[in-house]
Amino acid sequence: MKAKIKSAKKSVRVSAKLVASVPAGARAIAQTNHKPVPLNERRLNFGAKWNYAPAPEDFKYIKLAPRHELFINGKFIAPSTGKYFDSINPATEEKLTEIALANGQDVDLAVKSARRAYDKVWSKLPGRERGKYLYRIARIIQEKARELAVLETMDGGKTIKESRDVDLPLVAAHFFYHAGWADKLQYAFPGRTPQPLGVAGQIIPWNFPLLMAAWKIAPALACGNTVVLKPAETTSITALRLAQIFQEAELPEGVVNIITGAGDTGAAMVNHPDINKIAFTGSTDVGKLIAKSLTGTGKKLTLELGGKAANIIFEDAPIDQAVEGIIAGIYFNQGHVCCAGSRLLVQEGIYPTVIRKLRDRIQTLRVGNPLDKNTDIGAINSRSQLEKIRELVQSGVAEGAELVQTRCTLPERGYWYPPSFLTGVTASHRVAQEEIFGPVLSVMTFRTPEEAFERANNTPYGLSAGVWTDKGSKIFKMVNKLRAGVVWANTYNTFDPTSPFGGYKESGFGREGGVQGLSAYLRLGLCQGTLPTSRPNTRF
């Protein structure tokens, strides 16, 4: 019997090409029926064999008022300037509505209303009552999630897939999470007496309009503060829709006030004498200005600023999943993410493989109408942002980097940039140093783990980083060496309200989310009964 099997094996023809990759001890190989494709013709073909038909999300049922007023003291009121500015849909360049322009007088009104609400109502409410309001708001957000997602997409250009599956669930989660803390603050800080700060002035960016509003408002209210919020000028609509939800939830008047406008409006708020705390998310330049103007005023400050995060791929990484992590890191939300993994550091041994996979993968990213459910990359938020991206990519090419882009056709109207990456980038290139804030990745290589964290830390920023390796010990080693507020291991751009978020160095200070985020809205008295002092908060 044995002899028979052996002879069967012997008769098998052996292909020389396959022999090298046979497992040890294996003896027999049959020839394959397939004719191999020559090396220079080996490519994947992401063409038009099976095209997806348009799958647009319905938006016609959404009523958008032609004019949006300021939300002060629980009511929508006209700005004292009498002026309005246009809000544009960046995917079509069509005007969506007009937004009120607030000046110093309006800011003063909003701050006074917040102060009154703080003194008379909100600071007197027990935590569990504040929690009830927050729970109610969270539930209404869930009920209206689809409408809010569509509005977010029309207002900011992000894809409906992301606003539906990422932004809105997180918005509700932040309100739910902080609702839970409202009556448990003393347990969050054992031995301390947590006290609210008073009136919080909050300025949020345009990349995650509703989510940033939730990040700011939910902890502030849970901790017993009242709020004056200024959304970014290009994306004010959903914040004002949130104001309607506050009305529906019967949140006491003045607890949250929303003023709209550009930089001057924000400056008026920052400089208002009756504000106790400023929380700002936005560019590092503006953050520095705010920090300067607050010096010596006693106002508390948290800043969440820019980033130039390193996404580090080791040779022993799960490579196909790491490529997904690269995609999630830089092309999520058109790269308009402060924690975007915009510097890819690849270990040299796998560099060609990663680049090949990345080339293939970006071909499958669909760019276009953000309201189409199959769109992966939406519109760039504004013309000025688009110009900034173009200018930086130009500089990268001029400095010798090679630009790789998808071969997709972009819509004629609107602001668009195809998913791109730059290879041959070194640490001295501008595209390796400056925040592009668009769907553009700078690819660099390294050889050893030491080099990886040295290069990763070689930036004025320090918001986030990513590490990809199958080796747990390497993850811990890297995490301890990386100077970044968030380090993701074998994942990227994953958010949760329980997890604190914030930066090192020029990426700002203070944390949002988790227990650490609560402390940014509290004065922590040293022991029971003593009055809170203005002791700076160092619990990070």
Add this chain to the structure above:
Amino acid sequence: MTKAPALFKPVKPSRQTGLPLPTIDQIMVEERAASFTKRSIKTTAKLAGLKMAVSMMDLTTLEGKDTPGKVAYLCRKALQPLDARYDVPSCGAVCVYPNMVRHARRFLGDSSPVNVASVATGFPSGQVPLRVKLEETRRAAADGADEIDMVIDRGAFLAGDHAKVFDEIALVKEACGAAHLKVILETGELVTYDNVRIASQIAMEAGGDFIKTSTGKVSPAATMPVTLVMLEAIRDYFYATGIRIGMKPAGGIRNSKQALHYLVMVRETLGDDWLTPELFRFGASTLVNDVLMQIVKTVDGNYQSLDYFSLP
């Protein structure tokens, strides 16, 4: 000529393949697989996708109670799944036990567009001696099978004897003669994605023309993440060798929505070249009528009850 003795006994023989095998991150691969289900396939794309799915279907009956009569039902259904006015292609193959191969061949004729696939090698467990496996394969091929669906020796694989798994596949491939070989990994028994990836590599290098997830007799059968791991293995193998290996998820795909999700995954992982029955198949017994029902709905605008669709 004597071979020099190995200095070290290899701990993981599979890692000595020509291609370095990447590990698989469970969470991310499952997230990625789930992302394909978010694609919204409507109107024309839906119709085209559903028809493509029919053409890729291996209509399957693998039961102890199979009879030539039952196989006749299956063959006729595979040849013409739906009334001609819907312009639905015939299925890729019928998949039967070796004893039924000659009946299937007889019903389909020699120049049928529908292939005859036969499971073999002690399906589903594979727990029979090698010579029996080879003999079964030869007979199925001699009876007229165009495709052989073999099972790997999971016992040997899990015991670390990857070489044995490799040898068996290579020998079965030889026994197939002209018939195409699909290698069933039975991923439900391999359990980890890393194992699926290693087994895929062994199956491809040993001469499999297709790699297939499951027998359908073990739960879990085909899942999106497992299929994705195998598609990625096929992709890397293509770049390394220039050889296009086919993929067949089998078991657990019961409705058209799932079928479309799989096609989306193939389209966005391997591209257009794999969107063909030559390189992608569904192994399914109940999927076909759900897909046909959706085709009728898309064309005519309303649903018909299952009574309007002939049973395979």
